[in-house]
Amino acid sequence: MTLKPLFLILSIALLFGCAAEEEVALTAAPLADGAFLLGDVTMTEEGEVTVLKRAQMKIYANDRFMFAFMHEELNKPDVGAGITEWEEGALIESPIFNQDGPLDSLHFSLDIQETEGGFLQSIEGLESNGHVYDMVESWDRLPGQTSIFDGLWKLDTREAEEAGELNQFSEIKMIGGGHYIFSQSFLVEGEMQQHFGFGEFSVDATGAAAETMMASSFESLPSEAQVLTLELVDENHFKQSFLWDGLSVTQSYIRQ
Template sequence: MKYLLLIGLMINLIGCGDSPNKTETSFFPDGSYKLQKVQITENDKVTTEIRNQLKIYSNERYMFAFMHPSIGVDVGAGIAKWKDGIMTETPLFNHNGSVSGFEFDLSITQTETGFTQSLTGLVSEDGSILDMIEDWITISSQNSPYDGLWQLETTDLDPNIVSQIKMIGGSQFIELTRSKSGSDIQKQFNFGEFYHVSGTGIELIGVVGEKITNSSLKNNIGEIKTRTYELNGDNLLVTSSSVPGETVIHKYKRI
């Protein structure tokens, strides 16, 4: 089902009630989170969905990705501000490109294993009113110098790439690429494990591995890429080999 996003609309996500494993904290921990389940109520009918969705919070930025059963690739990224139990998300990008004019207030109940959030009064395109409860579990809160939200500036890989957004945090990564294919724009995402192949994990230059655990292209799942990351202020150079003996350089800027 497609959901309406209205410019300037602020949707309040009301935290669920007290639970035995609720934790109180004045901050929201950076890291990676996996959606455990989402409960949807529509016209008093309750359904539960299990989907492979990842979300990363890091350095006051966020990004999520999953395959939506109706629209396919579903990705969002932007600014995240945590204050007094409220996470305010301002989207900057989605699977269709840059966006502006949106702001979402999320009231989150943190738990020992992650967090729960409840969205009430979501309006679908057919006018139905939906309530959603999402349960998230923490994957990792480990950090690295490369954590944050990045936008591709230049690449040697493919002249058809229109844009690429990448998020790193909690030993995970999410990557959204939009490419020209004739008169169409193709969009795809990969996400998965982000780990250090060599070094201590605190160097500004290091060799890292990326293992794809979910992708909009099923053939990508399980693929492992080894790359050299070099951090220079708000710029990130990622060097890899597309074929033996051929070096590919991606230059990103921090968002």
């Protein structure tokens, strides 16, 4: 065999090898950050299949995640927020907060399959309210832009005019993919209230922002977008100021 045909064969082999490597890399690439709306949930328990639909959003941004929805059986918000990492093609979610407060030492291994418009999320052996399910969720990606405020945040301080102050107010907030999710609690007449909300988020270079709520646990949705002023104090702190029932409120957050 002459050197010229041998060189040609080696070149073709290298070309196909590179193409194969690129295909593997694309297949194994983590899901891109963004905001997603739930399509449906398929729950399988001992061969019995149930398909559910509900208003639920999930955001992935900067190795963090958050989801929120109203749990109809419990009649209360169901919220999870925490840290994400990829291990051998599986997405590991480690929640550090839920609707009741901080969490520790919880880890869920999720099989993620990217689809044309979003992704499928599968988890086996999920324990919930005395049941064990295999669960598959279908998620649709929402359009939206990234921002310097993307990430998971915990309320640090809240300053409000006296009439606008809330007793024992706490909040976890996620921003990403042009959307937001919040989970908050506060005391009303001796009873702790829990609420969540999610919707569209936009902010310009001056910090002028708007949040348009799509769903929440409150009785009704606001008729107009909530206008806010945001300030990134440093990489791990930001402030938001807004009017609530005509009263000035400023909230400071710490990145989680």
